[in-house]
Amino acid sequence: MGKHKLENTLNELKATGKPLFIPYMMAGDGGINQINERIQFLEECGASAIELGIPFSDPVADGPVIQDAGLRALQEGTTLKLVLDEVRKQKESRNIPIILMTYINPIWNYGYEQFAKHCDTAGVDGIIIPDIPMEEEEDIAAALSNQSIAFIRLAAMTSPDERLEKIAQDSEGFLYAVSVNGTTGERQQHDKNTLDYLKKLTALSSVPVLAGFGISNPEQAKSLAAYCDGVIVGSKIVHLFAEGKQTEIKELIGETVR
Numbered sequence: 001m002g003k004h005k006l007e008n009t010l011n012e013l014k015a016t017g018k019p020l021f022i023p024y025m026m027a028g029d030g031g032i033n034q035i036n037e038r039i040q041f042l043e044e045c046g047a048s049a050i051e052l053g054i055p056f057s058d059p060v061a062d063g064p065v066i067q068d069a070g071l072r073a074l075q076e077g078t079t080l081k082l083v084l085d086e087v088r089k090q091k092e093s094r095n096i097p098i099i100l101m102t103y104i105n106p107i108w109n110y111g112y113e114q115f116a117k118h119c120d121t122a123g124v125d126g127i128i129i130p131d132i133p134m135e136e137e138e139d140i141a142a143a144l145s146n147q148s149i150a151f152i153r154l155a156a157m158t159s160p161d162e163r164l165e166k167i168a169q170d171s172e173g174f175l176y177a178v179s180v181n182g183t184t185g186e187r188q189q190h191d192k193n194t195l196d197y198l199k200k201l202t203a204l205s206s207v208p209v210l211a212g213f214g215i216s217n218p219e220q221a222k223s224l225a226a227y228c229d230g231v232i233v234g235s236k237i238v239h240l241f242a243e244g245k246q247t248e249i250k251e252l253i254g255e256t257v258r
């Protein structure tokens with residue numbers, strides 16, 4: 001058994017032999033009342049876990065689709081505190097793991113200890129922080145560790161092998177393998193060397209490895225998942241929600257995890 005519930009849940013799903021699928025959704029896009037509705041919908045679609053984005057004014061890793069969703073969510077008045085309050089309401093009825101994706105600044109404002117405690121109360125299982133360098137993560141890592149919340153690390157294709165090794169060993173819950181160079185957003189295809197990179201990370205990591213960035217259809221998802229444990233899809237899901245195309249979300253997830 002791994003140290004974190006998230007890791008154990010993903011490993012159980014992995015044992016069924018199907019690729020893992022983690023959809024990303026922007027919290028507060030479509031209104032605060034859509035947060036729990038959409039989480040429940042994605043759970044019913046067969047998602048393995050949910051990556052819940054906290055909108056932020058300076059989202060350096062986000063491409064245009066997610067940036068726009070973030071602006072809409074901010075206009076709805078979405079804050080980290082509001083999202084945690086919403087997520088807590090559904091804690092008992094929810095079976096799917098929740099992963100928060102937030103830049104470090106909102107966590108800093110909230111207070112690291114306070115943030116970790118409130119995540120625990122809300123039943124949050126893991127955290128992704130795209131803009132904290134390995135060298136500066138000690139304090140937030142300690143706060144999360146006190147509450148047994150998985151601190152998911154991001155690996156980049158440009159990282160040297162030594163660094164990838166360290167990231168793969170440190171990562172908790174799963175390892176997020178960023179599979180393009182650049183920001184989030186749909187891509188036609190991935191480089192050939194992406195597959196070697198995924199293979200390498202899978203060999204280095206003791207937690208499940210999921211590829212994310214640039215994935216928008218089941219074919220792409222399956223071809224990458226053949227070299228790791230599953231995929232994360234953001235922009236495509238955000239875009240389909242914004243257009244009210246829930247049926248297509250269901251098909252995308254269903255066809256990938258089948």
Ligand SMILES: O=P(O)(O)OC[C@@H](O)[C@@H](O)c1c[nH]c2ccccc12
Pocket residue numbers: 024051053061062066101130183184185186212213214215232233234235236
């Ligand atoms: O949108 P894409 O290309 O499908 O990529 C997933 C991504 O959106 C999601 O995981 C995410 C949204 N914002 C991020 C910032 C950093 C890392 C990851 C993310």
